[in-house]
Amino acid sequence: MYGDSATIRKILTELGDTWAVVGLSTNQRRPAYGVAAVLQRFGKRIVPVHPKAETVHGEQGYPSLDAIPFPVDVVDVFVNSDLAGPVADEAVAIGAKAVWFQLGVIDEQAYERTRAAGLEMVMDRCPAIEIPSLR
Numbered sequence: 001m002y003g004d005s006a007t008i009r010k011i012l013t014e015l016g017d018t019w020a021v022v023g024l025s026t027n028q029r030r031p032a033y034g035v036a037a038v039l040q041r042f043g044k045r046i047v048p049v050h051p052k053a054e055t056v057h058g059e060q061g062y063p064s065l066d067a068i069p070f071p072v073d074v075v076d077v078f079v080n081s082d083l084a085g086p087v088a089d090e091a092v093a094i095g096a097k098a099v100w101f102q103l104g105v106i107d108e109q110a111y112e113r114t115r116a117a118g119l120e121m122v123m124d125r126c127p128a129i130e131i132p133s134l135r
Contacts, residue, residue, distance in 0.1 A: 002101075002111060003122035008130050011120050015097040016073025017044050020065055022087050023078030024048040024056050031102070031126075032078040038128035039076075047072060065090045074098045076127065077105055085110035092117040102126055 019039055024032040025048070036046045036057055047068055048054060048061035055061055062068045065075065065087070075091035077084050077100065084101055088110040091099045099114050101107070101123040114121045 002106070003125045007120055008122055008125065009134060011074060011098045011100060011122060012127060012131050012134055015120065018047065018070070018072050019044045019074045019076050020047045020049050020062075020068060020072045020091075020096070021076045021078065022049040022065070024061070025050045025052060026054050026056055030078070035076070035078075035102070035126060035128040038131065042131050065094050065096075068094070072096050074100055076100045076102065078102050079105070081105050081107050085113075088114045088121070092119060098122075100125070100127060 021032055021036050024036050039046050040057055046057060046059050048056040048059055049065055050061055051063050053061040053063045075096045077087050084105050085107045088099045098120040103124055103126050106123050111121055111123055
C-alpha cells in the first residue's frame with residue numbers, strides 16, 4: 001500500500017546512491033546497522049544520521065540531515081513512527097528525492113506531505129529485503 005514495486009524499484013535503482021540513514025549508530029544490535037551494511041554491499045553510499053554523529057561502516061556521521069554538507073538522494077528512516085514525520089519534513093527541506101520509512105514506521109500524514117512535495121516515498125518496507133530481488 002505504501003510502496004508499490006515500481007516505486008521501490010525507482011528509489012533503489014534510479015534516484016541516486018547517497019542514502020542518509022537516520023537512526024544509524026555503532027550499535028550492531030540495531031536493525032539500521034545491518035541494513036546500512038546491505039545498502040553498502042549494493043553500491044549505496046550510506047550517511048549515518050544520529051545525535052552522536054558516529055562514524056559507522058567507515059562513513060562520517062552527522063547529527064542531523066541539515067548538517068550533511070552534500071546532497072542526499074534518499075532518506076532512510078529508522079526512528080519510531082512518532083518521530084518519523086518531522087524527519088520526512090527535513091528530507092523535503094534538504095532537497096532529497098525520496099524518503100523510505102522502515103518496517104513498522106508508518107505516518108500517513110507524513111506520507112501525504114512528502115508525496116505532495118514531489119518526493120517518492122515508501123513506508124513499512126525494508127530496502128535490505130527489497131534490493132536483492134532487483135538484480
